[in-house]
Amino acid sequence: MGGRVMVPKFRAWASGEKLMSDVEYINFASETVVLTDTMDCFNIADVELMQSTGLKGYMDESYDDSEEKDVFSGDVIDIFWEEWPAGFYQENHMVGVVSLDKTGTAWVIQNAKYSFDGESIPDEIDGMKISRSLPDEEDLAEVPLHGFDFSSDDITILGNIYEHAELLKVS
Template sequence: MIPKFRAWVKPGVLSNHPDGVVADAKPDFLGMECLVKRDDLKGKKCFTEIFDFEDVELMQSTGLKGYMSDSHEDDEEKDVYRGDIIDIFWEEWPMGYYQENHMIGVVDKDETGTAWIIKDAKYDFDTPKSIPSEIDGISVSMSLPDAEDLEEIFLHNFNLTSSDITILGNIYENPELLNLR
């Protein structure tokens, strides 16, 4: 897989985007610069600019795909990048009871740089019919993730399809999304 990149052009670098902007990018690691494709102007204009790496934060594609809304209204899969804030949805049937799970967090690389993780995740679940604490005299307890478990969750722990992932935004343009749930 040839990696795709986006770049967060940092605040103050562009006069027409004082708060910064995310755009497609082609980094030149040998030349220490980044070619950024900008289509943020009015009309159908599109052009490229070259930035020093100190003026951008690169966001590498993970190879995963997701949708921009959980109802899949956009009907087009989007690439998931490092720095994206995603909501992962999965279903389980603990003790035969249906349960919907959501995990929201930031996509990042682990400390070795070899695996994709969800960092500082928030976990929530909904069980339409509550699971009893005892079934046929056998005590039932749920094993829920604690704060330490949620610091780093490896994405390969999930069997994900694009319909399981909702891309909520990214940490540069939408940091307030980290307060969801």
């Protein structure tokens, strides 16, 4: 039975050269990485490797790029989703840094910031309390990405922590 083989995608940040590039190949025996953009070879210890999550998104409108992109570890993303709690429209955003969880087995958003816009939702209607699933700080420390049902249109890539360290203040 023929199956599809998933080939992990990587990119690398070479901080000395201030270069972000896709990875052409990794040689684990010699502990080297060849970058696609320059075909230069680097020691693995001299670059930050980032693995693709398998998710796709679009760059923030401040970038002149409308192509769908892979989401990698180290990216700062804004996830958007809509809800209608008790019939009231609400737009939700969660912004944070993509990373592997503490076990190294699942993709998460670390130290996420949550916000919402929309109609003012009352605490109760006709004596019935309205339950809102607003996350607390502990919930936002590691938000599993597999808990969302979204498409690439719902993910905005704001940048990454290597080229845009200022985004760490936003997330």
